[in-house]
Amino acid sequence: MPRTEFLYYFLQVCGKMSHPYRAIPELFDLQAGGPLIRIPHQLDVPFTPRVRSLVDTAEFQRLRQITQLGLAARIYPGATHTRFEHALGVFHNAIQYLWQLGKDARFAATVDPHQAEVLMVAALLHDLGHWPFCHPIEDMGLADLPPHEQFAAEFLAPDRELGMVLRDEWNIQPEEVLDVLVAKTDSTxxxxMRSVLSGPIDIDKMDYLERDSLHAGVPYGRNFDRARLIQSLLVNEAGDGLAISAKGKTAAELMVFARYVMFSEVYWHHAVRSATCMFARSFFELHQSLDLKSLFKLSEFDVIRELRQTAVGTPVASLLDGLFGAKRQLHKRVLELSLYQTPDLYRQVAGRPYRELVNVARRLSERVSQELGCEVQSTDLLIDAPPLHKEVEFKVSIYHPKERRYHALSEVSPVVNALARTQFDDYVKRVRLFAAPPLAKQLAGRREFTDWLDEASAHS
Structure with missing residues (x-):
């Protein structure tokens, strides 16, 4: 008897084949050890012929050329992992979630096997429309940016290779995948399905926390029991989202804290934000001279080259040289404001539209130039502040079988309750001012700098 047939028979005997999604090859291969592709850290991702057919398309292969954390690699040298690797990790999580959730009769009655396959494909393709440095660009909220959903729809067009593979190999219409990624219709x-892909305990966060932590070389995003959390998954009281059983409480608490610390120590690390701020200001000054629709289809390397060529002879050329040139030279932190130390000034600056922050920085540069008696360029001082949109709050229910009742996790967890009672963004995202290194030395110890910022902010 061939090995695959033997394993299939063995699983049948063991009762595994009573699973409602037993006909999905990738779920079977996860249990039986079929074809796979390996990604860090020691993850075996089912790699059936139809998965390979999606991964090998030009539309998916472009994700190899887009790093997951972009500018963070200037501070964490190992953080050069790509959205290609991340997408495979999220796909792996989708299979694990479906294996567990298929044991929940309410989930299986709501999401049929075809929809389960659509969810798997949506997991694999969830970053399809992203472009290089997508997050710092979108955080600026510029009016003339094409939405990344537009690119996803274009790459999934019926006449593109990816769309044809979906229809021919998966019997899935591209519109079904797009509807999961960007809601157009509604049903329970x-x-x-969207809760699995994008929610408090979704497959995306489950991967990026661990993967970003691994490649950045820090432990923070891996300090939670992902296996225990997955084993505790079930459907919420309303039947339209995920919840967890009581046995997953501690794992969920640790995941909440892992996310908090990763934002505090990695994503909003002051040097990472300096690099991000330099890039954002450069893009802001150049974007009207660029064909954005064409630019965003390029690899990360080609985007950098295009930006640097366009910046020649402009004030932001030095910013891009400091980021991507032969010698790294980041702006230095000269002021940091937090909600709990300087609440009034923090609120005055945080959450302002990016264009207003640029104006505040220009006014502040003029004032500093007057006070120091030297020329200060408009790009020598940069303001970094939390964007207008907020991070998704961690709101999830926990089911207590003895009571047969659902409770908000924040009600039964002091850890989650502490975070739920405060605004996540206000405590992990600081307002910071960065200055070019020579100017930063001159500003060191100038206490009146806070007053100058207050005045510049009030008049902008």
């Missing part, structure tokens, strides 16, 4: 099944 779709809400439940």
């Amino acid at each position: 099944a779709l809400r439940l």
Whole structure:
């Protein structure tokens, strides 16, 4: 008897084949050890012929050329992992979630096997429309940016290779995948599927926390029991989203804290934000001279080259040289404001539209130039502040079988309750001012700098 047939028979005997999604090859291969592709850290991702057919398309292969954390690699040298690797990790999580959730009769009754396959494909393709440095660019909220959903729709067009593979190999229409990624219609099944992909305990966060932590070389994002959390998954009381059983409480608490610390120590590390701020200001000054629709289809390397060529002879050329030139030279932190130390000034600056922050920085540069008696360029001082949109709050229910009742996790967890009672963004995202290194030395110890910022902010 061939090995695959033997394993299939063995699983049948063991009762595994009573699973409602037993006909999905990738779920079977996860249990039986079929074809796979390996990604860090020691993850075996089912790699059936139809998965390979999606991964090998030009539309998916472009994700190899887009790093997951972009500018963070200037501070964490190992953080050069790509959205290609991340997408495979999220796909792996989708399979694990479906294996567990298929044991929940309410989930299986709501999400049929075809929809489960749509969810798997949506997991694999969830970053399809992203471009290089997507997050710092989108955080600026510029009016003339094409939405990344537009690119996803274009790459999934019926006449593109990816769209044809979906229809021919998976019997899935591209519109079904897009509807999960960007809600156009509504149903209980779709809400439940979207909760798996984008929610408090979704497959995306489950991967990026661990993967970013691994490649950045820090432990913070891996300090939670992902296996225990997955084993505790079930459907919420309303039947349209995920919840966890009581046995997953501690794992969920640790995941909440892992996310908090990763934002505090990695994503919003002051040097990472300096690099991000330099890039954002450069893009802001150049974007009207660029064909954005064409630019965003390029690899990360080609985007950098295009930006640097366009910047020649402009004030932001030095910023891009400091980021991507032969010698790294980041702006230095000269002031940091937090909600709990300087609440009034923090609120005055945080959450302002990016264009207003640029104006404040220009006014502040003029004032500093007057006070120091030297020329200060408009790009010598940069303001970094939390963007207008907020991070998704961690709101999830926990089911207590003895009571047969659902409770908000924040009600039964002091850890989650502490975070739920405060605004996540206000405590992990600081307002910071960065200055070019020579100017930063001159500003060191100038206490009146806070007053100058207050005046510049009030008049902008």
